[in-house]
Amino acid sequence: MASQSSRLRSGRGAAAVAAAKRPAQKKAAKPLEKPKKPEKSGTITGPRKAAPQAAPKMAVKPAAAPVASAKLKRGSNGAVRVGIAGCAGRMGQMLLKLLISAPGVLVVGGTERRGSHVLGRDLGALAGGEPLGITIGDNPEPLFEGADVVVDFTSPSATALHAGIAAKSGTAHVVGTTGLDPDQMQAVSRAAQRVPIVMASNMSLGINLLEQVVEEVARILDADWDIEIVEMHHRHKVDAPSGTALTLGEAAARGRNVQLRRVSRRGRDGQVGPRIKGEIGFSAIRGGDVVGDHFVIFAADGERIELTHRASNREIFARGAVKAVLWAAGKRPGLYSMKDVLGFNLGTPSQAAPAGA
Secondary structure (H helix, E strand, C coil), rough: HHHHHHHHHHHHHHHHHHHHHHHHHHHHHHHHHCCCHHHCCCCCHHHHHHHHHHHHHHHHHHHCCCHHHHHHHHHHHCCEEEEEEECCHHHHHHHHHHHHCCCCEEEEECCCCCCCCCCCCCHHHCCCCCCCCCEEEEEEEHHHHCCCCCEECCCHHHHHHHHHHHHCCCCCECCCCCCCCCHHHHHHHHHHHCEEEEECCCHHHHHHHHHHHHHHHHHHHCCEEEEEEEEEEEECCCCCHHHHHHHHHHHHHHCCCHHHHHHHHEECCCCCCCCCCCCEEECCCCCCCCCEEEEEEEECCEEEEEEEEEEEHHHHHHHHHHHHHHHHHHCEEEEECCCHCCCCCCCCCCCCCCCCC
C-alpha cells in the first residue's frame, strides 16, 4: 500500500508538473503570435508610421536630380566641389583637365562669357575626355552656389563681379585674373572680408620662390644696385607689364622698404635722361608663343646679378591653382596669396598685389 500511495503521489506530482508546464508553454507562445496580428491587419504603431512616408521621398530624389548632380554625392565624402569661371580659355582648359583627374576634387560646373561658341557643350568633352553631363553656361551665380571653390581666369571686370557673388554665396574664390584696376581690386578686397580669396598673378612654385628671393636680395643690396625687371610673353597677351613682373617689382620694393608706385618706371623711349637712383624699371617684350619669361636684374658698377624664371608649359600654373583650390576650401575669410598656399607666409593672410599677369 505504501508503495502504491507513493506511486500515486509521484504520479500526481508528475501530472502537476506537466500541468504546470503546459500553461507556461501557452504563455510563451502567445507573445510570438501577437506581433503577427498587426502585420496581417496592416496596423503599424509608433515609429513604423514614418517608414511609408519616408519611402516616397527617397524615391523622388533620384528622379528629380540631373545626371551631373548625382556625382555631387562625392562632396559629402570630403571631395572639394570646384567650378571654373573662364573654362574655355587657355588656362581654363588646362585647369579643367587637371581638376577632373585630381584626387579629392569634384568638378561641378564651368562658365564662359555670353556669346562664346562653347556655351551648351559638355564640360568633359571640352577637356577632351568623357562627358561629365555638365553643360557650360554663362550665368556665374549657379556656379558659385553649387561649388565650394571657384577658380577664376576671366577678365578684370568679370572677376570683380564674381568676387561679389562669392561673398553672397559663401564660396571660396581662387583668382588668377590679372590687370585689375584699383576699383576692381577694392571689390575683391571687400569680398575677402566675407570669404577666403586666393589671388595670385602667377601660381607656379618657381615664380613664388623667385619672389621671395628677389625681396631678400633687394633687402641686402643697397640703392647703388639698380633694379630692372624684363618680361616676355606670347603675342596674344593684352596687358603690360605682366602681373608677374609687377609682383616681382612689389617684392623688390618691399625689400627696400619703399612703395612701388613711387619708384616704378614703365619703359623708356626717347630722351629720358639718366636713370634715377632707386627706381625700379620695367620692360615688356611680346612675340611668338612664349608662355612667360621673367628676368630680375640687379646691376652695379662692375658686376650684375640676374635672376631668371622661364615657363615652358602652362601646366605649372594649373598645378599651382589646384593646390590653391584644395588649400582655400574651408579657410577663414581673407585675401591670401600663393605664398600662403605654399607655406612661405607664417603670419597673417597677405594682401595680394593688384597685379595683372
